Amino acid sequence: MELHKVVALLGVPARAAMAWALVGGDALPASELAYRAGVTPQTASHHLARMVDGGLLAVERCLRYRYYRLASPAVAEILESLMALSGPPILKNRPDRAAVDPLCQARSCYDHLAGSLAVALADTLRRNGWISLQERDYQVTEIGEHGFVAFGLDLPALRHQRRLFARRCIDWSERRPHIGGALGAALMTRFQESGWIRKNPGDRKIWVTSVGQQGLWKTFGVDATL
Amino acid sequence: MELHKVVALLGVPARAAMAWALVGGDALPASELAYRAGVTPQTASHHLARMVDGGLLAVERCLRYRYYRLASPAVAEILESLMALSGPPILKNRPDRAAVDPLCQARSCYDHLAGSLAVALADTLRRNGWISLQERDYQVTEIGEHGFVAFGLDLPALRHQRRLFARRCIDWSERRPHIGGALGAALMTRFQESGWIRKNPGDRKIWVTSVGQQGLWKTFGVDATL
DNA sequence: CACTGGTTTCGATGATGATCGAAATATGGA
DNA sequence: TCCATATTTCGATCATCATCGAAACCAGTG
Structure with a gap:
């Protein structure tokens, strides 16, 4: 072909x-x-x-x-x-895209989070020194190592996966990076297990629960009341 | 659109x-x-x-x-x-693709080398400890830092470019990674300046000169007599 | 001012293929 | 066994668009 x-x-x-x-x-x-x-x-x-x-x-x-x-x-x-390349789907008069298109707030990209929530999370983690930019990807710092483990992630296991560990994934809506790769997938899984987010199957929309809003704020310092 | x-x-x-x-x-x-x-x-x-x-x-x-x-x-x-995704162009009986299709040996991809030569270079540099895998990209080691500078590359300047420093670029012919990004581009430029390779414009084929074969062998330990 | 060579516009043709109605097939349930 | 639902196959229609001939356009050159 x-x-x-x-x-x-x-x-x-x-x-x-x-x-x-x-x-x-x-x-x-x-x-x-x-x-x-x-x-x-x-x-x-x-x-x-x-x-x-x-x-x-x-x-x-x-x-x-x-x-x-x-x-x-x-x-x-x-x-x-x-x-x-083609640019995000055009909305008339673009009246604050995030307010209009729920996909721009929080959605899943294959198996990790995307949208403004994911970008906010990545920004905050970086500001707090949990992760750092490393070429095309992220790297977890000493601080982040402890933080993620305390949150229940098995970082060593994630590193041994064949896939990329913490891909810097740029999505079309924000045009800014968020965390993909094994770490991104593990985070979304953990969020789901903890009942922080809910995802209706067959849809990319992610709903942040109220317990999720509290958790994201307490654990990561992210304000998810978008 | x-x-x-x-x-x-x-x-x-x-x-x-x-x-x-x-x-x-x-x-x-x-x-x-x-x-x-x-x-x-x-x-x-x-x-x-x-x-x-x-x-x-x-x-x-x-x-x-x-x-x-x-x-x-x-x-x-x-x-x-x-x-x-589509797979490399199909050749009948695939009689050693590299021997048939010159594009598979050494070619340019936009501004860096690709093909088996580029893969061999990346492999050798990695084996000799000049570069290491880092998630989706390469990272230059202490050894490599000295080597590249001795070869005439201004690594600090390359790092300050907006583009990725040493992208791990996978091409269709080898399905294996080679060096892209700013470093890849700088290497190809330097090779051309040194007369190691020649590139006819409007064509992706790269010719390694005899001085290039010697240089690649002496400087990087790459056997370019494909 | 013609002349030349590269490029684009116009108009028409022809082929591809996206689409749907109707019917056939498959699969599980009553 | 018969029905209901999901999916595919078949056949035909219709729109799109890739393509090319002819001619216009544009920029140097003599």
Whole structure:
């Protein structure tokens, strides 16, 4: 499959919409994707089959549904890069984007947090000396080491994962970096376990609970009352 | 401009070919790009205008020519990522790709080296302790610091550039990392100044001169007699 | 002021392919 | 076994757009 064919797999509104819906990392059934893209199930089925052929998507049969997801994190990263090129979706008169588009406040990017909440967290951690910039990634300082461990993260284990430890991930809405990689994923998992955030599946929106607002403030000094 | 529109700008053979021809970092005139893509000048002109509109390309008028180039290194990186997804161009019976496709041996990627030469260089530097892996990027060690400075690189200046210092860049042919970023660019520049490599403009192929082979061996311990 | 070569505009054609209605297939439940 | 739901296949339609010939445009050059 040549370059232009892979690219063409995303060059149509319905396909781009379906792929973008999957950047959250969830696997969604075909019917749901059809609805999101605003096309009939047969059209969606056609597109999905082709994107699977092209290696962009993977499919898991389960029950009578077929769940589609991105084939790899690499695809998600390319989509985010492309979105950064094309610029965030335009809103009329841009009346404080964050107030309008909930995706800009707190959302998931595959398996870590993104949006203004994630950026605020990264900023605060850096200001408090938990993490420092290190080329394209973050590095956890001595202070941060203790802090994260106290919070319940097993940093040594995270470092031994094959994936990047603390990727500096730039998203399209803020155009500023937040924490991705193994650390970013672990943080989101821990937040969920602690009931600080809730995430409706099939959606990238993240809801911060009231206990989460308190926790984020007490533990990290982040004001999540956006 | 929405995601799918930007993507669609590359989803056709002629456009992909033209963009791919520009990944070398050179600016090429419209007629040359038309020839490379195998289309008539009028068709090429049409595509080029649209890609400029979409922010993928930039154009410089000079004399009676119009030189087109990629709008930014970010575009080059996306193209390389996409090529890694689609897989390298398929050759029949793949009889030792590197022996067949000169692009796989030594080529330029925008402003740094790529191909097997670049990978060999990165491997050797790492084995000799000049550089170390650091998350997504490379880091220059104490040893490397002295070595590079002795070679004539101004590392402090490179670190102060806005761009990443030593990006770990994975290319499609080797699927292994080599040195990009400011350091990668500086190395290629220095190699060219020293007459170690020659690069014909408008082409991504890099030729290692005989003095270059000696220099690479003596200075870095790299055997460039591919 | 023509002339040349590079580039763009215009107009028309032709092919690709996105889309949907209708029907077939698959899978679990009553 | 029959039904309901999810998904795919088939066939046809329709819009988009890549492409090229012809001609205009533009910038140096003689």
